[in-house]
Amino acid sequence: MPNNNYVRRKTDESPMPVSRHLREKDFRDNRLWTYDAGEDVVYTYVNGKRYTAKEFDKKFPVYKPAHFYVCPENPDKTKSYLL
Numbered sequence: 001m002p003n004n005n006y007v008r009r010k011t012d013e014s015p016m017p018v019s020r021h022l023r024e025k026d027f028r029d030n031r032l033w034t035y036d037a038g039e040d041v042v043y044t045y046v047n048g049k050r051y052t053a054k055e056f057d058k059k060f061p062v063y064k065p066a067h068f069y070v071c072p073e074n075p076d077k078t079k080s081y082l083l
Contacts, residue, residue: 020063021062
């Protein structure tokens with residue numbers, strides 16, 4: 001039997017997969033990226049460690065929700081063409 005008296009805390013993971021996507025995309029896009037012409041790479045620093053763009057994408061992948069525009073539980077299918 002589910003607990004209907006549960007109050008969601010700020011520390012709880014958001015049940016919305018889009019919010020996770022936006023949070024991880026923000027972490028990737030809003031950083032200081034530096035171009036090194038000698039090595040011809042773009043890199044950034046995370047906690048004092050240097051990552052190239054490829055290494056960064058492997059270490060911190062951006063979650064891509066399966067249903068970005070339409071919730072699969074939503075009975076309204078009028079915008080299903082956006083999938």
